[in-house]
Each structure stands twice: as C-alpha cells, then as structure tokens.
Amino acid sequence: MWIENKWTALSLSAGAVVLSLTTWFSATAILPELRASLGMSPAAATWLTNAVQAGFVVGALVSSLLSLSDIMPITRLMAWASLAAGAFNAVALLEPGAASVIAARFATGAALALVYPPSVKLVSTWFRQARGLALGVMIGALALGSALPYLMRGVGAGPNWQLVLVGISVACVIASHLFGFVLSEGPHPYSLTKVDPRQIGAILRNRPVMLANVGYFGHCWDLYAMWGWIMAYAAAAQLAGLSVGNPAILAFAAIAMGAPASVAAGKMADHFGRCNMAALCAAASGAAALLIGVTFGGPAWAFLVVATIWGAIIIADSAQYTAAVTELADQTLVGSTVAFQMGVGFGITMITVWLLPMLAEVLGSWRWSFLILLPGPVVGAWAMLTLKKLPEAELLAGGRR
Template sequence: MTPSGDRPRKPFWILPVIVFSQFAGTSIWFSGNAVLTELVQAGSAGSSLSGWITGAVQIGFITGTLVFAFFSISDRFSPRLVFLLCTVAGALFNLSIIIACTSLVTLLLLRFAAGFFLAGIYPVGMKIAAGWYEKGLGNALGFLIGALVLGTAFPHLLKGGFSALSWQAVMAVSSGVCLFGGLLMALLVPDGPYLKTAPVFDPRALTALFRRRLLRAAALGYFGHMWELYTLWAFVPVFLGAYASQNPDVFLNLPVWSFAIIGIGSLGCIVGGMLSIRHGSAVVAAVQLAVSGLCCLLSPLIFALSPQLFLSLMLLWGITVVGDSPQFSAMVARTAPGELVGSALTLVNCIGFSITVVSLAVVQWLATAVPLQYLLMVLAVGPAAGLIAMRPLSRNKK
C-alpha cells in the first residue's frame, strides 16, 4: 500500500495493454459463428446451428465463472498469470477445432471448453484493471467492455476482410491473437497497487437479490438485456443473409457487416459511460434498452428499406444492444450490500448468461417455423420486461 496522498504512478501503457489484451483474449468467443458456413460444408455441423454453437460457449462460460468464483482462483493466484494460462487453454481448444472436430458433438464440446476458459479472461481482465484504477475505474471498465465487444466481432472481420483466408486460417489467427494478448498481459502489466482480495462466493447474495428492491430491479433489467444481446449477435450474419437473399441486386459483405454491427457496440459502451456521469446509469441504460427493444419490434419492417437505411438501423441496433451493459453492472454493484458486491455480480452474471442459452434455444427452435424476417421480434420480450422492472431505479435515480 502507498502512503495516503502518495498516489502510485501508472506506466502510460497499462490501460492500452489491458484493453488490447481483453480484445485479443475474447477473439475466440464468436470464432465458430464466423466460419459456420464452412463448418457446415466440412461436415462438422448441421445447417442453421449458430444458436447452438453460441449456446455451448455460454454454458462453458457460466460453468467456468462459477468454478473460478467458488475456488477464488483469481484471488489465490496472480490475476495476470490466471489470464495468461486461460488464454493459452482457450486458444488451444479453439485451435483444436481444425484437427479434432469430426462431428457436431465434438464441435460443441470444444466450444464449451473455450467458453470455460473465457471465464478466466473476461472477468479476470476486469480485476486486473481494478488493481490499477482506484479512481476512474468506471471509465476504464467502459473501455474494457468495449474491447470485449470488438473481440467477439473480430473473427467476422477476419473472414470478411481477408476473403482468401480459409476457415482453418480464421480459427488459427483468432487463437494466435488470443495467445498474444495473454503474453502481453503477463509481460507488461504487473499486479496493480490497488489489487484486493475478494471473499469467496457467498450464497447470501441470492437472498439479497430477491429481497432488496433496487438490487432486484437492476438485476431484472440486466436479465432483460441479456435475453436480447447474445442471440442478436449470434443471428446477425443470418439476418443479414436473409436481407441479401430478398434483395439479390444488393451486394453485402456479410462477415464485414457482421463485424461492423457487433463491433460498433463498443461505441455504445464508451459513450454510454460518459453520459452516465451526467444523467445517471439508470437513464442511460433505460434509453438504450428502449431503443434496442424498438429495433426488435421493427425488425420485419426494415427488410423493405433501402440498403443504406437497413444498414443504418442495424448499426443503431448494434450500438444500443450492448451499450447498456456497463451501466447494469454499475447499478448492481451500487445497490448490492457492500460485503456481497462480488458475489452479487457473479450471481447476476451467471443467471444472465444462463438466460442467453434459453433465448438462443428459443430462437433456434423458431427458426424452423418462422420466416427469418420475423424471427428476432421475440427478442423484444427482454427489453420490455427489463424496462418495467427498472422503474424503481429510475425513480431513485440510481
């Protein structure tokens, strides 16, 4: 600890390296979705399985988060070394799809394993940042979640921006980037001066979640947000493909536009964080949730729009669908009992990611019976429920 008033100096590269490493480490999250068409042709997956592939990663992430929290992995060991080892393991399981994926079951197991080790990348990256930022942590976390968004979108850019790359090359590059991010973190970011040891997961957080009105409102708002978020991300390429098939005279580079629509969400995270300083997290989250919910309801109508308007609205959807995420985390942290903040965040994140699995399964099932242009309307249920649940927060200006 440093003496009072003697603030430790941070090397200028700390935040850029943490942000880049977070981006790099999460680049394996959607790598399977980016090359889904090629996996189908290679016989490793059936058609229209984007939801199942994403769901396997989500289940792995949920499992990993609970295991890491229960055993206090990032408290018992240096977070940056945990980050490094998880990027190594995640990259290896991602790379294994090239040589070991001979069936759908194997593919899903490998994606589950990648998701498990993402639990040592995404949340642990947040803890590393918290070790360096006592003040300004909210701004730092806004950049980190923005990096997560870009990382999930990165494989789409690889596929669309370098059309000569095979699906094997996309998987190899995303794995290499993931590993490189872990090495940078381990070499250039030592444990910070504000690094704190958090208590092990406390089951009392479950009781607090249902008994404390404002915490319950923040959690339910987050759950509504999660119902929409990852399902939209998983189906963006499918949705763009449906528009292109209905407008054969329009050329769309589907992977590049998928990257743009998912990746632009980082702008929503960063700008939303800045606006929350003036207007409050509840207002910023509610506005973004309302706009993204409206996009869900209007999604069938935008198929009749010109390419310019269609893509503009899809970009707006991409900004708002994830821009509220940092604000929900902030509200959960502020409304939870002080001694249960870590456990409450873990519990809310686990439930939220579990909801994404249900949402993905529902939309995947509907895809067999509902025309694609109507498919994403069901996602509006989440934002609507979230906005209703958030009303106590708006009244209390949390």
C-alpha cells in the same frame, strides 16, 4: 513491466480482452464451412455457438461459487485462462468430429469465464472515479473482440476457415502474455475473501444488486442472439432481394459499432446517471428489434442504418449493469458478484440463441424473428428505473442515478 498510469492499464487490459474474446464467435463466423467439414445438421450447428455460452455459464457460476477471482491473483488467473481458450479454439483444426469440436467450444466458453468477468474487477482496481467510462471501454473491448472473426472472414481469410482459427489462437497467446507479464492490479485493490458457497445467498438477498442483475438479464436476452444471428439475418434479407453487400462485413460493422458506443455511454452515465443511461439504451434496443423487421424488405440504406445503430445501442448499456454491481455489492465479494451476474446472464443468452433460428424456420422467414428479443429490453429498463428509486442508488456513479 510496472504500470503506474491508470489509462495505460485500461488500454492494455482492453487490448488483452479484445484478443481473448475473438474466440467467442470464431466458430460462428465460419459456420457454413465448419458445418460442411464436420457434416453437421443446421440444428446441431447451433451448438457451435451455444456451447460457448454454456461453458461460460458453468465457468462463471463455478468461479462465483468458489470465489476464484476473490481468492487468487486475477492477472495470473486470466493469463492461464486466455492460453486455455486459444488451445481449445484450435481443436477444430484437427477436425476430430462434431462432438469433440462442440466439447472444445464448451471448454472455450469456460476459459473465457475466467478472463472477462475478472477483467472487470481488474479495471475497477484502477478506477474509483470514471468507473462507468472505464468499464464502458471494457465492454467495447468485448464487442470488438466478438466482431473481429467476422472481419477476418470477410476481408482476410474468406472461406479459408483454418486461417481464422489460427489467427485467433495466436491472439490468445499474446493476450496471455499481457495478462501474465504486463498487467497488475491497481492502487485500489479489493480485499481477499475465503471460499464460502453461502456467499451466493448474500448476493441473492441484496435487493439493489439483484435489480441491477435483472436489468443485465434482460440485456442478455437480446444481445447474443442479435450478435450470433445478424449475419444469417442479413444473408436472408439479401436472398429476399435486398442488396446489403457482404453479410459478414455487415455483421462486423454492426457488432464493432458497440465499441465506441459503450465508451460514449459509459462517459455519459458517469455524468447523467447509470440507471438513466441503461434504461434509455434498453428502450432504444427494443425499438430497433422492431425496426429491423420493418426494413427487411428495403430500402437497403434503411436496413443498414438500423442494423448498425442497433449494434451500437444493444451493447452500450452493458457496462452500467456491471458497474452498478461493483458499487452496490459487498466489497469483499465484487469478483464473485460479477461472475454470478454474468454466469446467469449468459445462461439466458442460450435460450434466445437457440430459439431464434427455430422461430425463423417456423415463420418461414427471418424477417420478424428478432421480435422475440423485445421482452428483454422491457424488463431491463423496468429494473433499472426501479433501482433508481431506492436510497442505495446514491452509491451509483457518485450519486448520479
């Protein structure tokens, strides 16, 4: 199949990413059942989520170091990686033991590092104009794919955790077909480069790029901790007497709200400025981290409103940090620069994903645990407002800072 229309390419790319990224929280969505099946302690079970983060970090940094997405056809790379993610996701069906499942989750994350960052580069080859909107669609795909396991648990499979894993692995096979046989690079491809580990130094020395990266790192501080633990947080609020319905459905709704929000924020950023939109979303996310604790005791409608709005705004700025990197970086190193940004950023997510349940245990309640996420949005907003003042910011969104 030969695609000539950029919107068709964007739609199919986003669909493939949605299908692939369902593997990210496949274990988290069925955590109680998987814990019981594997005989894991609560502390060990956190590694069913964190192992994916760790695998993604290693995969992204190795990809950046070796410039994988800059030296080989990215659709072929993503096709094989998506197939691998589906295979590793299915390992838990064999119930081989906790250590083997955690190792498979690590490998799943490493495979996803060769799907999601290259997808950003792929879509950028189709869009010189409206890139913020296009990458907003891709971030929306990330949000929707991450949310779907919760929906599968809450509506379809219920506690039958094997059905969740089977459905997600099949989704990866479909995604692999789209990447390998349907999608191709657009009319604005980036130049290929050669493997040179010293290219990491070029990324680190680029101050505008690093400010966009610092903004992204702040964004990562709160994003995956909220996504990973919002179901547990809602369940704790329910145990405390708040009527929130099905916590899995609430988690799905909150995370999935990020999909339309990312698209809308991308479109607005193309008109009102990347830095402005990212800083605004970061500030709003920080406020939500406080307000979710305020509404923990009710009323229920306020808790639900804060949770869903937070789910929308916590991811809405993500595309703008990555779009900024594609515009500010050396154009022969775009794939490597994006992989570096995401590799370090997802490494940061491991800290808060690990810390949050420990903090809740120390406090004796989940209520104020999300306050630990507040520094991330503060740092993110500062970095983007600092970037806005630099002359290189003229390269952003056609001069819209």
